[in-house]
Amino acid sequence: MTTLRALWEVSLALCVLAMLALLVLLLARVLSARLFDRTSAVRQRLLPLLLDGDPAELEPLRKGELQAAADLTVEIAEMTRGSEREALLARATALGVTDLLIGRLRSRKAQSRLNAVEALSMFEGSHDYVINALGDRNPDVRLGAALALAQHANAPAPIDIVNKLNESAEENSLLLVSLMVDLAETNSDAVAGLLFEEDLSHRVKVAAMDALSQRGGEYAPLLAYMARGSGNEPELQPRIFRALGRTGHPAGAEAIMEGMASDNWIVRAAAAEAVGKTRLVAAADRLSTLLNDPHYWVRYRASEALLRIGTRGVSVLREATRSEDPVVRSAALKMLAEGRA
Amino acid sequence: MTLDFAILDPAEWMVASAEAIALVVIVAGLLQIVFYFVLLLYAGAALGTRPPVPRSATLWRRYSDQAPAISVLAPAFNEELTIVESTRSLLALQYPDFEVIVINDGSKDGTLDRLVSEFGLEQVDRFVDRSVEHAPIRGFYASPRLPRLLLVDKENGGKADALNAGINCSRTALFCAIDADSILESDALLRVVRPFIDEPDLTIAAGGTIRIANGCKVDSGRISDIKLPRNFLALVQIVEYLRAFLMARVGLGRMQALTVISGAFGLFRRRQVVEVGGYSHGTVGEDMELVLKLHRLMREAKRDYRIDFIAEPVCWTECPDTLSVLGRQRARWQRGALECFVKHKDMLFNPRYGRIGIVGFGHILLVDVLGPLLEVLGYILVPLLWALGLLALPWLLAFLAVTFMFGVSLSIATLVLEEIQLRRFPKARELAVLAIIAVLENFGYRQLSNLWRLQGWWQFIRKQQSWGTMTRKGFSTS
Structure with missing residues (x-):
């Protein structure tokens, strides 16, 4: 009986506790609404200061105003570029915004640290703080710092950034590709060098390949070389073939042709897609044999590639419309119809 | 001898039986409550340590290049x-591809x-997959002016069947x-894609x-003013x-034990869904069943995987505001959960x-x-x-503690979590x-809701398959 009564009493106590907590939050909400009104007024007052005037005439703001100024600076900076942004950042520095952002790097909230890192990367002279953030305990902040650094000409070497990122846990994000793309803008050879680092994960290398492929045919021979060496790695091959396709360069023709004969349907589909993107006319006959592949994606990519490679491909498709195999016929007919549409 | 008499004494036997019944009810209720509180803790931890949540503009800048x-x-x-308003709203989503x-x-x-x-569509042909089963497609409609839109016209087969047709037609x-x-x-896709x-x-x-849109103002297919409805x-x-x-889904997601992703809003990797045969026909719990099939596939193949729940991306839906429609919906949900449970009981x-x-x-056994x-x-007893x-x-x-008081404290605690996070x-x-x-619902509504769920049980036993009619009034427009 004591237990049963205790259950009742505990339930009552929990109820009261939960209600009290909500009451406190409700009061806090009412207070914060008033604070919001005050902040809005401060923002309105600060906006002209940030948008116009000589930075030398500005004086550092007090803490309450400074927070509003920092938030406002970041919001406007995201919408501006070039000299307009530089002038804005110079005024913000004069108001003391950079000091506040540096302070925010020590915040307990990862969101605050990430925002601070991204904002600081826009200011001249804050480079070291952003580099330090590469060692942050939160992986999102580390990646945010890396992405911010990569947009600058004086970014650290790609291998150093990658090593920092992977120090505590391997970074798996697709944003690695964005990072590599930005790094390749200023130092594409160093990004290409990552492909030859033995200790680096496939994920980083694939991201580097994706980034290099976006530079046109410049690195196509290197990618073709990587493709030839990836024969026994069916998980990597589709990404490499897609990268090769993106270059639009025929350097990888041999590897792509081999890929179309792979046992793995994902590899076959990626190779067929690459044929279409690089317009390998010589692969038209090989593509026609994929029109009766057991897997839809291979048939689709093959027929799409035939359409892309032009006259020769279209004539192969037209021939396939007369095939006795209903699967081949259907693939050719539908793709030709799509092409007409 | 005295003991024998005591056991056979009808009055004491009745008291012992009554206490046994009450004990079963209380222990089952208590187990649910304890489980819910554990979920609440997990949900709190998940929300407290979730990745930073950027603003929409930042989200676009950061993710748009790599978003699949x-x-x-x-x-x-x-x-x-x-349908026209809904389609316009979908076409206006902020997502790169x-x-x-x-x-x-x-x-x-x-x-x-x-x-x-309305969209000036014309009949076209499309080379589509046949990997998952569905009723025959009658035609495709598209327009070069709207390359993002494809209309598939098919014979009626139910929601699961229609989604299967969509899966076959999709090329992503x-x-x-x-x-x-x-x-x-508008940024829901950018947010929900994050785990991918x-x-x-x-x-x-x-x-x-999923949030309830009743009472909110809708302008051009967007929620323009969030307001509470007046309907109880x-x-x-x-x-x-x-x-x-x-509480439940964020908590279960954190535990990597999520058993359902709502049919109203879920993002899936097509390849694995095709591997499990798409959505199942002949069940009203097709959304839950799909997630269970995905778990089964990955577990049996011993492949590492994640099924996540993200609290931020929001899909607004209109909920029933009459007893009859709500009752039908709840009975159907109950039936769906039971169908899934029985179908996968070996798990x-x-x-x-x-x-x-x-x-x-x-969780399904205890709650559903x-x-x-x-x-x-x-x-009753x-x-x-x-x-x-x-x-x-x-x-x-x-x-009363397990059926009312703990329920109230859980609901209020969820509101506290919502307000903090x-x-x-x-x-x-x-x-x-x-x-x-949250207090009032425990007096009347909760009991009624349980009766609807019993109705679902009854329909399940009788193998009733219908969906029932969901009467929608449409969103209030400004």
Whole structure:
């Protein structure tokens, strides 16, 4: 009986506790609404200061105003570029915004640290703080710092950034590709060098390949070389073939042709897609044999590639419309119809 | 000898039986409550340590280059009143690479004609997959002016069938299943895709929060003013949805034991969904069943994977505000859960399925299978037995604790979590109203809800398959 009564009493106590907590939050909400009104007024007052005037005439703001100024600076900076942004950042520095952002790097909230890192990367002279953030305990902040650094000409070497990122846990994000793309803008050879680092994960290398492929045919021979060496790695091959396709360069023709004969349907589909993107006319006959592949994606990519490679491909498709195999016929007919549409 | 007499004494035997019944009801209720509190803790931890949540503009800047293409599948059946507005809203989503596939599931009204005329669509041909089963497709409609839109007209086969047709027609690695009459927040795709960007090799599905749009103002297919509805049933459902999404799904997602991603908004990796045969026919719980099939596939193949739940991306939906429609919906949900449970019962407490077998299925057993039966039994018997003098007052108080008081504290605690972590209700007054509703729902509504669930049990036993009619009033427009 004591237990049963205790259950009742505990339930009552929990109820009261939960209600009290909500009451406190409700009061806090009412207070914060008033604070919001005050902040809005401060923002309105600060906006002209940030948008116009000589930075030398500005004086550092007090803490309450400074927070509003920092938030406002970041919001406007995201919408501006070039000299307009530089002038804005110079005024913000004069108001003391950079000091506040540096302070925010020590915040307990990862969101605050990430925002601070991204904002600081826009200011001249804050480079070291952003580099330090590469060692942050939160992986999102580390990646945010890396992405911010990569947009600058004086970014650290790609291998150093990658090593920092992977120090505590391997970074798996697709944003690695964005990072590599930005790094390749200023130092594409160093990004290409990552492909030859033995200790680096496939994920980083694939991201580097994706980034290099976006530079046109410049690195196509290197990618073709990587493709030839990836024969026994069916998980990597589709990404490499897609990268090769993106270059639009025929350097990888041999590897792509081999890929179309792979046992793995994902590899076959990626190779067929690459044929279409690089317009390998010589692969038209090989593509026609994929029109009766057991897997839809291979048939689709093959027929799409035939359409892309032009006259020769279209004539192969037209021939396939007369095939006795209903699967081949259907693939050719539908793709030709799509092409007409 | 004395003991024998005591056992055979009818009065004592009746008291012992009454206490045994009360004990079963109380222990089952207590187990549910303990489980819910554990979920609440997990949800708190998940929200407290979730990745930083950037603003929409930052989200776009950061993710737009790498965000994988998505096909948004919107099955529509007799939606002529809302389909044009819904499709416009889908086409205006902020996402770098997506296509909208509206599947007209053999509507008997003017859904097809309205879409064709409003968007200037023409009949086209399309090379589509045949990997998952569905009723025959009658035609495809598209327009070069709107390359993102594809209309698929097919024979009626139900929502699961329509989604399967959409899966076959999609040409992207990911697809997002939604209800055509729901409203997605413009950046919902950018937010829900995050697990697929962060862990591209592991994530196979992700769900997002559903919120109730009753009472909100809608402008050009967007929620322009978040307001609480005036209808009591709609208000109660807001509290229910908060508990279901903010506590249960965030918590289960954190445990990696999520057993359902709502059919109104879920993002899936197409390849794995095709591997499990797409959505199942012949069940009203097709959304839950798909997630269970995905767990089964990955566990049996011993492949690492993740199925996540993200609290931020929001899909707005209109909820029933009449007892009859709500009752039908709840009975159907109950039936769906039971169908899934029975179909996959071999996963229950089976170590081969890890935490899905133990936590996920334990949750279904406790909450969906046994929950309504024992709770209704308790409502009838415990007060009656107490009134007859067969149960002492503490038994009644313990029953009231597990059925009312803990329920109230859980609901209020969920509101506290919402306010600390998400703050999605613009005004303090709204939070106060919901707190009052969280108390009131336990007196009358909760009991009624359990009766509807019993009705679902009955329909399940009789193998009833119909969906029932969901009467929608449409969103209020400004």
